[in-house]
Amino acid sequence: MYVALASTKFQPIIGSSTTFKDVMGVDEAKAELEEITQYLRDPVANASDHSYSNTGKGLFSLPFTCLGGRLPKGVLLVGPPGTGKTMLARAIAGEAGVPFFLTSGSEFEEMLVGVGAKRMRDLFSTAKKHSLWIIFIDEIDSFGGKRSHIDASYTRMTLNQLLVEMDGIVVIAATNFLESLDKSLVRPGCFDRIVVVPSPDVEGRRQILESYLSKILLADDVDVTILARGTTGLSGADLANLVNIAAVKAANDGAKAVSMVDLEHAKDKILMGVERKSSVISAKSRRLAALHEGAMH
Known part of the structure; x- marks a missing residue:
């Protein structure tokens, strides 16, 4: 018997009103993300300042590469819950004035083999139709945990598909547990920039x-x-x-x-x-306790 699976339609968020001014207490994290925001804000103008042309190849056409370096393919936001990781991703899109995709790692978790990988392909194929869009994957540890040979194949296929698709698109992900991620995600060439978003001072x-x-x-x-x-x-x-x-x-x-x-x-x-108001000690109980302690000494 065949089961028809409803395809997931990823809808972009257009016109984010969140900016870096709305995200407070994480100044170091905002400074780390500023260079990506500068490029997304006006890539053609930035490229012309360094005699570069916008070749449409995403991060590889950045003016920041004029000395031979390159910006990271992926940025991983790491920190405790509630510190503003999702808000930072929205702020990048709001500062640059570009649409972005907001997804969660649980959207790619399926028991049926190949469904998570297919959704990952659909997400990136939709994003690649538009230049300079941001993909934000929250709770990436849902499918990006450390792999072993005994893992379910659907988990490995979803993670492998993400590693294959990451090229030319600004991919930002967030997790509360950096130590639980597979080494292939945090290696150079994948999520090679780790931005710590700590609790505020x-x-x-x-x-x-x-x-x-x-x-x-x-x-x-x-x-x-x-x-x-x-x-x-x-x-x-x-x-x-x-x-x-x-x-x-x-x-x-x-x-x-x-x-x-x-x-x-x-x-x-x-x-x-x-x-706990019910735990208030009465005057009689306090007197008995004092007598008991006094007798002990």
Whole structure:
């Protein structure tokens, strides 16, 4: 019996409004991606500045190759969840003003042999019909994990197809687990530029908090610097959630604005969990505990 498989139609995202100004706390990562953005923004003008012509061969016609070097075929964004990897990919397209394809590694995972590889071919064949488009593959570790001879053949075929297709198109991928990827993906000539997108530092957290806090009503006692210092380790997504929790709490309490108390409560809730009011020790229990400890000494 034959089963008809519905083909996946990859639709480009046109007119991304996200720019590098919207991505805060990852200045080093933005600097790493700037050269790709410069080329995508105006490849013909950049090429003419160095007496190069736009040959239509994608990355190999870059003006940055005038001294013999070349830009990477693929860029791999690595970092914890919620640090802005997908937002960075959207910002590249927004800065350059070009469409891009946004996909997930799970879209190529199929138990049937050959389906994932076919979808990979369809994605690149659609992208190659248009010059200078970006392909962004989120969670590439879904099919790009380390291979062995006992792996299912459908996983190996999808990864092999990606390695074959990567040529002349800006391919950006993201993962939370660099150590789990197959060596063929991170070798020179494939995803040969690894950009680390870490959790923001104190200045980055301050900028992110200011961005989210500007969208809500704040009381006069809110100090963003103090709040940023007390949120060590939180990602941009965590900070957005913190502001939202504080705004909801203030609204439930009937407040006219979000105060520092609301923000501190939201911070403690994220870092330590919900307050356990039922675990409050009574005065009698505290006295008995003190007597017991005193008797022990």
